[in-house]
Amino acid sequence: MGVSMFAYYLELAFRSLRRSRALTALMILAVALGIGASMTTLTVLHVLSGDPLPERSGSIYMPRMDPRDLSHAEDTKLPVQVTWIDGMRLLKDRRADRQALMVGGTVPVQSDDQAMDPFIEHARYTTADFFPMFAVPFRYGQPWSDAEDESRAHVAVIGADLNDRLFGGTNSVGRTIRANGADLRIIGVLDVWRPVPHFYDIYTGSFSGSEGVFVPLSTARALEMGRDGGISCWGEGSTAENEMERASCTWLQYWVQLDSAAHLEAYRRYLDGYAHEQAALGRFQRPQHPEVIGLLAFLEEQKVVPSDVRLQVWLALGFFVVCLVNTVGLMLAKFMRRAGEVGVRRALGASRRSVFAQLLTEAGLIGVAGGVGGLILAWAGLALVRRQPDAFARLAHLDLAMLVATLLLSVIATLIAGLLPAWRACSITPALQLKSQ
Amino acid sequence: MQILPILAALRRHKAGTILIALQIALTLAIVCNALFIVHERVERANRPTGMNESNLIAVQNRYVGAPSTYLPIIRTDIQAIRAMPGVEDAYVTNTYPLRRGGWSLTARTAPDATKGGAQTALYFGDEHTLKTLGVQLIAGRNFTASEVGSFERQESPSPPQVIVTKTLADKLFPNGDALGKVIYYRGGKPSTIIGIVAKLTVPWIDMDFMDSVTIMPLTFNDGGQSFMIRTKPGQQDAVFKSVPKVLFDVNRMRVLPEKYGIRTFETVRANAYEADRGMAILMSVVCGVLLAITAAGIVGLSSFWVGQRRKQIGVRRALGAKRSDILSYFMTENFLIALAGVVVGTMLALGLSQWMFTHFEMKRLSFTYVMVGVVALLGLGQAAVFAPALRASRVSPVEATRSV
Numbered sequence: 001m002g003v004s005m006f007a008y009y010l011e012l013a014f015r016s017l018r019r020s021r022a023l024t025a026l027m028i029l030a031v032a033l034g035i036g037a038s039m040t041t042l043t044v045l046h047v048l049s050g051d052p053l054p055e056r057s058g059s060i061y062m063p064r065m066d067p068r069d070l071s072h073a074e075d076t077k078l079p080v081q082v083t084w085i086d087g088m089r090l091l092k093d094r095r096a097d098r099q100a101l102m103v104g105g106t107v108p109v110q111s112d113d114q115a116m117d118p119f120i121e122h123a124r125y126t127t128a129d130f131f132p133m134f135a136v137p138f139r140y141g142q143p144w145s146d147a148e149d150e151s152r153a154h155v156a157v158i159g160a161d162l163n164d165r166l167f168g169g170t171n172s173v174g175r176t177i178r179a180n181g182a183d184l185r186i187i188g189v190l191d192v193w194r195p196v197p198h199f200y201d202i203y204t205g206s207f208s209g210s211e212g213v214f215v216p217l218s219t220a221r222a223l224e225m226g227r228d229g230g231i232s233c234w235g236e237g238s239t240a241e242n243e244m245e246r247a248s249c250t251w252l253q254y255w256v257q258l259d260s261a262a263h264l265e266a267y268r269r270y271l272d273g274y275a276h277e278q279a280a281l282g283r284f285q286r287p288q289h290p291e292v293i294g295l296l297a298f299l300e301e302q303k304v305v306p307s308d309v310r311l312q313v314w315l316a317l318g319f320f321v322v323c324l325v326n327t328v329g330l331m332l333a334k335f336m337r338r339a340g341e342v343g344v345r346r347a348l349g350a351s352r353r354s355v356f357a358q359l360l361t362e363a364g365l366i367g368v369a370g371g372v373g374g375l376i377l378a379w380a381g382l383a384l385v386r387r388q389p390d391a392f393a394r395l396a397h398l399d400l401a402m403l404v405a406t407l408l409l410s411v412i413a414t415l416i417a418g419l420l421p422a423w424r425a426c427s428i429t430p431a432l433q434l435k436s437q
Numbered sequence: 438m439q440i441l442p443i444l445a446a447l448r449r450h451k452a453g454t455i456l457i458a459l460q461i462a463l464t465l466a467i468v469c470n471a472l473f474i475v476h477e478r479v480e481r482a483n484r485p486t487g488m489n490e491s492n493l494i495a496v497q498n499r500y501v502g503a504p505s506t507y508l509p510i511i512r513t514d515i516q517a518i519r520a521m522p523g524v525e526d527a528y529v530t531n532t533y534p535l536r537r538g539g540w541s542l543t544a545r546t547a548p549d550a551t552k553g554g555a556q557t558a559l560y561f562g563d564e565h566t567l568k569t570l571g572v573q574l575i576a577g578r579n580f581t582a583s584e585v586g587s588f589e590r591q592e593s594p595s596p597p598q599v600i601v602t603k604t605l606a607d608k609l610f611p612n613g614d615a616l617g618k619v620i621y622y623r624g625g626k627p628s629t630i631i632g633i634v635a636k637l638t639v640p641w642i643d644m645d646f647m648d649s650v651t652i653m654p655l656t657f658n659d660g661g662q663s664f665m666i667r668t669k670p671g672q673q674d675a676v677f678k679s680v681p682k683v684l685f686d687v688n689r690m691r692v693l694p695e696k697y698g699i700r701t702f703e704t705v706r707a708n709a710y711e712a713d714r715g716m717a718i719l720m721s722v723v724c725g726v727l728l729a730i731t732a733a734g735i736v737g738l739s740s741f742w743v744g745q746r747r748k749q750i751g752v753r754r755a756l757g758a759k760r761s762d763i764l765s766y767f768m769t770e771n772f773l774i775a776l777a778g779v780v781v782g783t784m785l786a787l788g789l790s791q792w793m794f795t796h797f798e799m800k801r802l803s804f805t806y807v808m809v810g811v812v813a814l815l816g817l818g819q820a821a822v823f824a825p826a827l828r829a830s831r832v833s834p835v836e837a838t839r840s841v
Contacts (some may be wrong), residue, residue, distance in 0.1 A: 017689050023737060026733050026734075026737060030730050030733075030734075033726060033730065037723070108499060108501045108692055110501075112708075117689075117692070118690075118692055119692055119694075119695075120499060120500045120692050120694055180503070181501075181502050181503045224503075226660075226661075241590050241591065242590075242591060243591065265596050305776065307711075307797050307798070308712060308716055310797070311793070311797050312716075312719065313476075315467070315471065315720070315723060316723075318463065318466075318467045319723055319726075319727060321463060322460060322464055322467065322727055322730065322731065323730060325459050325460045325463060325734075326458055326460055326731065326733070326734040327739065328739050329453060329456035329457060329460065329734050330734060330738070332452055332453055332456065332738075333453070333737055333740075333741030333742075334741075336741070336745070337741060337744065337745070345572060375518045388711070388715055416585045420452065421452075424452060
């Protein structure tokens, strides 16, 4: 089919669509509603099931073992956190390319000029490798080093938002921040960093943003900064805050970077050895099957995407199918109404193929219009989603990939919807049509 | 009635017939499941907490700085709140229903038991708690002021006296004789049940022990506290506005978080069930739009059929058919198609419900919803076809003689 032929079909399609405005509007509206609903929900799903570290996720792993005793033995799912004893041991052994131990918390913070009332900020207490391992971008300064971890130095790295709020976005390296009553020297300011989902600690909200203050874990423990997040204990013994370093509780997250399959294999062997050694010592009572799980596999296992979001996607797709069935019906009516015209064209020598192509052009045109309408509706729908209070809601934006996908989906879907009506219309015997007139 | 000729005619419009029936079937399947979800979510968001939720304000407070003890500041704060005009009563606690954060532990009937027992949420409080929350004491007595103690972070909470909910009491003592009995909280000393309240829910909204709660006469020596304030009727707004000033006048070294610092209990409830409400609204909108689209589709295809059969209608009219015969012909035709649609749709709806049951841990669709959906769609079809059918009935017998 040549370009001029296509232009001709397009013109015919326009003319035909104009002839029955109500029907055309109804078809376009149905496609637009279906597309708009589907793309809104799919965009939310797309954002939520994204890769938090697109360039890194392949080499980030979580080592897991089972330090629990035999009570509740029916729960064999490996914990996603570690005890202080195991976390420190793995950290000190340094068997991965990079490793970090961490826990979340909240602290009241104030800037050094103290003019501002204190406010609560989310904090992360971690070790030096956290920043290079997760490729956290810095705007000013740099992360702390192992030496600062060792010496419990009073230093902090702060996030971009907190830097804007406290220091008006200027380079605040060297200034101090008062956190939980202690003065910490700022040594680094992050650029905007928002890993979605918040993979390294799913207990502090899977879609909450990244923290505002980062403090060396050792410093935070020494300064008794408030700790948050999941904690799971067993056996006897105190679970008091100042006993947490000895408690039989998992409450810290531990992540490692392993740059090659060989390193991964070596690390697996090391972890296996460690777990069995602890079992032999009697510290671990359960049969040990430790595991080194990749970041994306971990997110999959933890089902971080809320089930309501998945339900909404299915609902929207069902809705889209009804809209499409509706469009097929209307197109059938529209094309069959023009049986006479088709008969004349066929009798004048138009091949069945060219009639078919022309009718499909008309369907495609509806698809384009429906797609544009769908985009507008999806854009409006996402604006509504962003007004929802859920932590993930304000991440919902249409990106270029989803935009193109929307238009493509709309055109392809309506072309498929047009197949049956177009085929029915062009299989009319020309003679019969002409005779009945 | 002329069903056989209608069926015969429909066979000549297979594609259109199947499309309408299919659309009705899909719409029914989605609409009755969606409405069922709406019903479930609304019911969930209205579950009672066992409290009197009107005229109740919740304040979330965090002290700044690290004093050796928080207890005197807490006491001063709560006295200042109780002294406010318009305040009926108030107390300080770690958490409250629908706050979605709190503590739970296991309570057992023997000190050395390792199995059994019941999971319970912990609320700290004092002799003002029952009155402030408006919960109903059904057995025993309230705490006295002298029984209220303090609790340090490193301790296991286990005061000598506790008040529990009826659900927890019955779980621990199935014979119904819990009052006066001694129970043991994990790692703690013996506690005696001195009172039983009818109902009070845990701070979370999704738990398998929703009504299993213990109130302990303790004040937690910690920087994070919640104040619960019952205001006199009509005074809620005034108290709501003046609470921050009163607290900051007592002591500036505190943070009341911007978002959840001070909330009326209506707001607490709305916040807790925001996601459910959003889902219910979304489902309702989808149902409405789906029904509208299906109706529009029926109007479109029926109009086309009427247009296509003008000549036949004219012939029937010329042969003596009345207007009402034509009208009822199209109405019956639509009814038959819709009937086929709802039969298929009912099966689809039940299948969909089964699928959601396995994939989304939802309850199974109640049959009432399917029946309501069936009636609604049959009615919708009849309403949608009425205008085209009326137009058909107005076709003049003269049409029979016209060539086009």
